[in-house]
Amino acid sequence: MDLAVTAHELTKRFDDFVAVNGIDLEIRSGETFALLGPNGAGKTSTMRMVSTVSPPTSGALTILGMDAATHGREIRGRLGVIPQEDQLDADLTVYENLTTYARYFGQSWSEAKQNATELLEFAQLTDRADTRVETMSGGMRRRLTIARALVNTPDLVLLDEPTTGLDPQARQLLWDRLYELKERGVTQLLTTHYMDEAEQLADRLVIMDGGEIVASGTPSSLIAESTTAEVLELRLADDQTLSHDLPFRTEVLRNRVLIYADDGAAALRHIRDLGVEPNSSLIRRSTLEDVFLARTGRQLVD
Amino acid sequence: MITNTFAVRAIVERNIIFFRRDWVILVAGFFEPIFWLIGISAGLSTIIDDIEFGGELVEYTAFVAPGLIAVSAMNGAAFDATFNFYFKLKQLKIFDSIITTPVTITNVVIGEAVWSVLRSTAYATSFLILTVLFGLVASPWAILIIPVSALIGFSISAIGIFATTFVRNWHDFDYFSLALQVLFIGSATFYPITVYPSWVQVVVQFTPLYHGVALCRSLALGTAGLADVGHLLVLVGFTAFFGWRANRRLEKSLLA
Amino acid sequence: MTSVSPRPSSVWHVVEHHAVQTRRTLQTVLLSGFLSPVFTMLALGWGIGSQVDDVSSLGTPDYLHFVGPGVMIGTATLQGGFSSLWQALAALRWEGMYKNVVRSPATFTDAMTGRLVWMGILNALSSVAFLTVLLIAIGWSGFGALLTPFIAGLTAMSAAAGVLAFTSRKESGDGFSVVARLVLTPLFVFSGTFSSIDTLPSAIATVIKFFPTYHGIEVARDLINERAELVPSLLHVAVILAWIAVGWALSFGGFRKALTS
Numbered sequence A: 001m002d003l004a005v006t007a008h009e010l011t012k013r014f015d016d017f018v019a020v021n022g023i024d025l026e027i028r029s030g031e032t033f034a035l036l037g038p039n040g041a042g043k044t045s046t047m048r049m050v051s052t053v054s055p056p057t058s059g060a061l062t063i064l065g066m067d068a069a070t071h072g073r074e075i076r077g078r079l080g081v082i083p084q085e086d087q088l089d090a091d092l093t094v095y096e097n098l099t100t101y102a103r104y105f106g107q108s109w110s111e112a113k114q115n116a117t118e119l120l121e122f123a124q125l126t127d128r129a130d131t132r133v134e135t136m137s138g139g140m141r142r143r144l145t146i147a148r149a150l151v152n153t154p155d156l157v158l159l160d161e162p163t164t165g166l167d168p169q170a171r172q173l174l175w176d177r178l179y180e181l182k183e184r185g186v187t188q189l190l191t192t193h194y195m196d197e198a199e200q201l202a203d204r205l206v207i208m209d210g211g212e213i214v215a216s217g218t219p220s221s222l223i224a225e226s227t228t229a230e231v232l233e234l235r236l237a238d239d240q241t242l243s244h245d246l247p248f249r250t251e252v253l254r255n256r257v258l259i260y261a262d263d264g265a266a267a268l269r270h271i272r273d274l275g276v277e278p279n280s281s282l283i284r285r286s287t288l289e290d291v292f293l294a295r296t297g298r299q300l301v302d
Numbered sequence B: 001m002i003t004n005t006f007a008v009r010a011i012v013e014r015n016i017i018f019f020r021r022d023w024v025i026l027v028a029g030f031f032e033p034i035f036w037l038i039g040i041s042a043g044l045s046t047i048i049d050d051i052e053f054g055g056e057l058v059e060y061t062a063f064v065a066p067g068l069i070a071v072s073a074m075n076g077a078a079f080d081a082t083f084n085f086y087f088k089l090k091q092l093k094i095f096d097s098i099i100t101t102p103v104t105i106t107n108v109v110i111g112e113a114v115w116s117v118l119r120s121t122a123y124a125t126s127f128l129i130l131t132v133l134f135g136l137v138a139s140p141w142a143i144l145i146i147p148v149s150a151l152i153g154f155s156i157s158a159i160g161i162f163a164t165t166f167v168r169n170w171h172d173f174d175y176f177s178l179a180l181q182v183l184f185i186g187s188a189t190f191y192p193i194t195v196y197p198s199w200v201q202v203v204v205q206f207t208p209l210y211h212g213v214a215l216c217r218s219l220a221l222g223t224a225g226l227a228d229v230g231h232l233l234v235l236v237g238f239t240a241f242f243g244w245r246a247n248r249r250l251e252k253s254l255l256a
Numbered sequence C: 001m002t003s004v005s006p007r008p009s010s011v012w013h014v015v016e017h018h019a020v021q022t023r024r025t026l027q028t029v030l031l032s033g034f035l036s037p038v039f040t041m042l043a044l045g046w047g048i049g050s051q052v053d054d055v056s057s058l059g060t061p062d063y064l065h066f067v068g069p070g071v072m073i074g075t076a077t078l079q080g081g082f083s084s085l086w087q088a089l090a091a092l093r094w095e096g097m098y099k100n101v102v103r104s105p106a107t108f109t110d111a112m113t114g115r116l117v118w119m120g121i122l123n124a125l126s127s128v129a130f131l132t133v134l135l136i137a138i139g140w141s142g143f144g145a146l147l148t149p150f151i152a153g154l155t156a157m158s159a160a161a162g163v164l165a166f167t168s169r170k171e172s173g174d175g176f177s178v179v180a181r182l183v184l185t186p187l188f189v190f191s192g193t194f195s196s197i198d199t200l201p202s203a204i205a206t207v208i209k210f211f212p213t214y215h216g217i218e219v220a221r222d223l224i225n226e227r228a229e230l231v232p233s234l235l236h237v238a239v240i241l242a243w244i245a246v247g248w249a250l251s252f253g254g255f256r257k258a259l260t261s
C-alpha cells in the first residue's frame, strides 16, 4: 500500500514543553486523514513538522517517500499547505497572490498565469481577480488560500483548521471544494476541532489530546468502538438530580446530562419510570464528540 | 534538480509587482540626496573655497557629491531592508507561507537583499549621471561607483535585515531613523574625516557608510588607491557577517 | 447647533489627553526631535565649520551660530509635519480618542485645535533641550535665545497645520511618503538652514519665502545672534501664524467629516 506520510515516535518539544509526544501516523495515498482535537492538542505543531518548516525534536518522518529531515525542499515542492491563519499577501491582488506563489515553485510566467486563472475558477473567485486581499471576507480568503496551495498540483495537501471562524454557508462551500479535491485523488491531511467536519471529510482520523493520540480509526468504527449508537441529552431543572443507579454510562456536564444507550427512546422511558421528568430531552446519534468525551473525560469544544 | 536562482528571482519579482503600483515612492526616494546636494553644497561652496583631499584641492561641491551618491545607495537599501522587511515578516507574515514552498529562508534573505540593492543601484546610478552632467566627476574610474553602490546596498541590507530581526514593535524604528541620520551626517559626507578627533576617526571606521563614501569619493575624484581596497574589503565583510547572522536568526525564529 | 469655534477649556482637555498618552511619543521626541538634530547640528557646525574660509559672509561669529538655529527650526518643521501624517491619520480614522472627544461636550474643532496646540508644546519642549545643548556649545548669548523654543513650537504647529489640511481629507496613507520626501525634506534643506538663501538657486529662494520654515529660521537665528529687531521679527512670526490659521481652516472640513458623520 502506498503511504503519503509515515511518522514514527514523532515528537516536538518547545523548551521543556512537549507539544507532540511520540505519535505514530500512517496516511495512505489518496485518502483524507484528519487530526481531531481541542485547542492545544498539538495539531498545528504536527502539521508544521509535516510541512517541513519545523524540525522534529525526535522521531522519524517520511513524506511522499522522502525523509523530511533531508529532503525538505523536494517535499515542499509537492505539498500544498493551508496554514491555520491565512498568510496571504495582503499587499497584492487575488490574482497576483496566485501568480507570485506559482513562481515560488519555479513555474514559468505562462504556467503561473494559466494555473492562476484555472484556480480562480476552482475557488469561485474569478470576478475578484483584481481585488486586494485586504478587503475580502474570511470565507473568500480561505478559498484563495486553498487555491494558492494547489498552484503546484500537490500530491499531498495539508489543511490546518480549514473552516474555523467561517459562517455555515462559507463552510459548506469550502467542504464542496475539498470534496472535489478528494474526488481527484489528492491526499489530504486536515486538522479540525469540529467533529462534524471530521465526519464529513475524513476517511480515517486520529483524535489528539495533550500531544498524544488517544484514538484512531474510521469515523464510524471509532463511534462503534467507543460509544453507543445513540445519546440521550437531558436538561434537568435546577433542583433535580439524577442520582439513581442507571444501567447506562452517563456524563454530567455543566448544563446537561448525557446518557449513552443504543436505544435512546428506551432509556428516556426508563428514566421517566424512575419519576424524573427532565425540562427537555433530545435523542441523537453518537458523534466523534462523544468518542472524545469517552476517551478523555472532557469535551472537545467548550 | 531545483536550483536557487528561481527562488531568489521570485522574491525579487514580488517586490517589483508590489512597487509597480507604488512607483511614486521609489521616485520620491531618489530626490532626497539631491536636495541635500543643492541645499548644502550649492550654498556652502560660496563660503568654502576648496577642500583638501588626497593631497589635492577639490571644489566643495565635487567633494560632497560622491559622498551623497553613497548616501543615496544607503537610502535605497535601508527602507526595504528594515521597515518593509519587518512589515512582511510580522504584519503580512508572508515569509511564513513562502517557506512552505521550495523557497528557503536563505533564498528569502538573498532575494530581499537583491531587491533593495536594485533600488540602491538605480538611485546611485541616476545620481552619478547627474553629477557627471554637472561636471562634478573628474575621473573615468567613476563608472565603478555603480558596482560600489551595489556593494553599499548589500552591506546596508545585511545590517538592516539583521537589526530588523531584533525589532519588537514599530516604535523601535525610531532608533533606526536616528542611526541612519547619524550615518548620513557623520560618515565624512560633508567634510573630511580628519576633522574628527582621532578616537572618533577610529569609531567611524566601524561604520559602513563611511567606507562607501570614501570609495565613491576617490573613484569620482580619480584618487583611488590601496586604501580603497581596504574599504571594499570592509564592506564585503559587513555584508558577509551580517548576512550570515541575519539568516541564522531568521531560521531560528521562522523554523521553530 | 453647537459652536464650531474652539473653546479654550475643551481644547486644553484634548491637549492633556495627548499629554498623558505620550509615553511612546516621548521616545520619538527624544530620538528624532532631540538626539538626531543635536547630532546633525554639532557634526555640521563643527565639521563644516572647520572648512569655512569666510565666516564674515554668514553674519555670525562661526558656523555653529548659523546652523544651530537652522537645524532647530528645520527639525520643528519635520516633527510637526510628520505628526500630521500617519499619527494624525491613525488618530482621526482608526483610534478612538477623537471620537470620544466629540462625544463629550468638546467638538471636532477642539480636537483639531488641541492636537495642533499639543504639537506646538511638544516641539517647544524638545527645542528647549536642543537649545540647552546649543548654548553649552556656543555660550550664553542673551535672553533673546530663550524665545527660540517658542518660535520652534509655532513653526511645528504651522507645519502640522499645513500637512493636516492634506491628511484630514485622506482615508489612507497614500502619498504620505511623497509629502515627507518631496515637501518636508526640501523645507528642511532649503530654508536657509545651512547657508543664506541668497546662495541658493533663485527659484528655490523665491518659493521658500512663502513657507513658514524660512521665517522661523530667520527669527531664531537673529535671536540667537542677538541681532533681532522687533518689526521684521514680528513680520516673520506673522507669516508663521498665517500658516497655522490657513492650515487650521483647511483641516476644518476633513475633521468635521471624519468625526461628526
Ligand SMILES: Nc1ncnc2c1ncn2[C@@H]1O[C@H](COP(=O)(O)OP(=O)(O)O)[C@@H](O)[C@H]1O
Pocket (backbone or CB within 6 Å): A014, A017, A018, A019, A037, A038, A039, A040, A041, A042, A043, A044, A045, A046, B256
Ligand atoms: N513556538 C512555540 N513555542 C512554545 N510553545 C508552543 C509553540 N507552538 C505551539 N506551542 C504550544 O504547543 C501546544 C500545542 O500547540 P498547537 O500545535 O498549536 O496545538 P493545536 O494546533 O492543536 O491547537 C500549545 O500548548 C502551544 O501553546
Ligand SMILES: [Mg+2]
Pocket (backbone or CB within 6 Å): A040, A043, A044, A045, A084, A160, A161
Ligand atoms: Mg492549531
